[in-house]
Amino acid sequence: MSQPPPASDCQRAWDSSPEVNTEDDKTEEDVPALKNYLWLSIVSCFCPAYPINIVAFVFSIMSLNSYNNGDVEGAMRLGRNAKWVAIASIIIGLLIIGISCVVHFTRKA
Template sequence: MSHFDPGTDFKSALDSSPEANTEDEKTEEEVPRPNNYLWLTIISCFCPAYPINIVALVFSIMSLNSYNDGDVEGSKRLGRNAKWVAIASIIIGLLIIAITCVVHFTKQ
C-alpha cells in the first residue's frame, strides 16, 4: 500500500482545484458589465482634438480595468466620464474642422 494517509490534506488539495470552485462561482450573483464606451472613444480619436481624445481613451480603459478589479461603481463613474469627454472631443474636433474649412475656402 501507499505510505500516504488519505486524510484531509489530500481532500483539501482537491477542493481548491478549479473544477471544485465552479459551483461556488455559479452561486455568486453576476453583475453585468457597465458600458465603458471604448468604441466611442476610439471613434473620437479620429477627430483633431488630440489631448482630449487621449483622456477619453484613458478613462475608457480605466473603466474596463476597474470592472475587472471588481469595482463596479468606479467602473460606471469612469465610463460616464469617458462618454462625456469623448462627446466633447468629437464636438471640438468638428468645430476645428469647420473653422479650418471656412478659413481655407474664404481666402482669396
C-alpha cells in the same frame, strides 16, 4: 497492524468544516457588463482635438480595468466620464474641421 482508513480523516474534516452559503454569492453572470465606451473614445481619436481625446481613451481603459478588478461603481463613474469627454472631443474636433474649411474656402486668392 490495521490502520484506520484515510477516508475517515477526510470525512471528519468535511464534517467539521463550516457550511458555506453559495446562493448569495454573485458570479460573473449576475453582474451585467458595463459600458466603458471604448469604441467611442477610439472614434474620437480621429478628431483633431488630441489632448482631449487621449483623456477619453485613458478614462475608457481605466473603466475597463476597474470593472475587471471588481469595482463596479468606479467603472460606472469612469465610463460616464469617458463618454462625456469623448463626446466633447468629437464636438470640438468637428468645430475645428468646420472652422478650417470655412477659412480655407472663403480666403481670397
